[in-house]
Amino acid sequence: MARIAFYAALKSPHHPVASGERTIARNLMTAIEKPRHSVDLASEFRPFDKNGSPKTQNAFLAEADAIAKGLIAQGSWDAWVSYHSYYKAPDLLGPVVSKTLGIPYLSIEATRASKRLGGPWDQFERKAMDACDAADVLFHFTARDAVALWRDLQDHQLLVGLPPFLGRETLPEPARPETPLILIAGMMRAGDKLASYEIAAEVLALLEGDWQVEIAGDGPERARVEALMAPFGPRVRFLGGLDEAGMTEAYRRARAFFWPGVNEAFGMVYLEAQAHGVPVVAQDRLGVNEVVSAAGLCAVDRPKALAEALGQLLNDDAFHAARSAAARDKVSKHHLMGAARNTLWGALSPLISETP
Incomplete structure (x- = not known):
């Protein structure tokens, strides 16, 4: 031994x-x-x-x-x-x-x-x-x-x-979204995290059709994040900081997970979302691109592309199903x-x- x-x-x-x-x-x-x-x-x-x-x-x-x-x-x-x-x-x-x-x-x-x-x-x-x-x-x-x-x-x-x-050791039960819900999760602090929230707000302003957002996270910059999301009114719901059980429930409700990922080392939330079969949309950044497949990545400084990627996940059932299955397969094999x-x-x- x-x-x-x-x-x-x-x-x-x-x-x-x-x-x-x-x-x-x-x-x-x-x-x-x-x-x-x-x-x-x-x-x-x-x-x-x-x-x-x-x-x-x-x-x-x-x-x-x-x-x-x-x-x-x-x-x-x-x-x-x-x-x-x-x-x-x-x-x-x-x-x-x-x-x-x-x-x-x-x-x-x-x-x-x-x-x-x-x-x-x-x-x-x-x-x-x-x-x-x-x-x-x-x-x-x-x-x-x-x-x-x-x-x-x-x-x-x-x-x-x-x-x-x-x-x-094994994958969790897959998400069963019933609404066009986007989950965002990140600490609310100055610097890179706030920069990701700023990009998220810019992208949501370009997103067409029916959609809702839940935001999991808290921190000293919460007031600033709330101000960024204020233009979207009741479409955006703040969940506060969640424990593991709370995050699991949030993933199960989500049809897409969105986090730009400014200077993230890689981001465990991306793996957690994909394990639940929630397709990810993020910026194509070093580190992030090693845990998120190319299908979920958009070039930096292209907010319109991020909005289009989210829109396709929300509105195209076949595309969403394929991305969901691929996400779970990736995590199962490697993560x-x-x-x-x-x-x-x-x-x-x-x-x-x-x-x-």
Whole structure:
């Protein structure tokens, strides 16, 4: 029986605030654990430096040194797996502990950002680079993530694609929409999320015929989002922030899922919608285009094309049925727990068998 140490520097699977980051960390732990093998959360240490402070980074480095010594003293793991090491929250534990214990070190969604060298995050970027260099296996979620990793890949390292996946073994029951309902879901905060809402409002203004929208999400910019949607009156309904059960019900009512996806890494909501058989309409952006098929993508800066794509899903039953079936098939083959487990253990198993 193998024991695997798991660590997520940016956000622990037990973090009190729900987010895509936390969901992915939890899903990874579940995917790693299987019969005769167990996974332990090695630490909840969170070395997150939001503002780029050398003083803060020095304090985290000192704290990490003490934590690593305690983990090394335990010395009972067969491999170490870390999730999401980057310049604001590098993995300060995995490389040290795994090297000292002589166990394999695997890193999921590690990134390099050499442009941060010489700046306020210089120390942390160097640590993020060190973590990349130390890994025996580097897993990447998207082709975009793989580019920098491939450029600096060392002879002893393996680079493995791990498609984003849902925390479920099978597909849910398919949606059964009874109205021309579009579901929009996203946090309501400044920056990229608000930009997606602004695009959504622009597209809805171009959408013809009978349609309704439900919006799942909340946040500090809710008043701004409500103002953007005010011209559409009762056609738009705000659901607020929903838990998993609430989102499931929202997907079941929806005929289409719409989220432009400004600077999304990939977006778990796209996979969730497609798992329910809800066809997606989004902008053709890096990351998004790896979880949404070409049929659901429209070029950036073409709001009319987005409106037409939504209109076709709302009004063409045969087209909608084909897109719905294709969406579920895509998720079933590539984005469920089983596929992720096979990929992770395909890299883990040989390393563990070689460990003395």
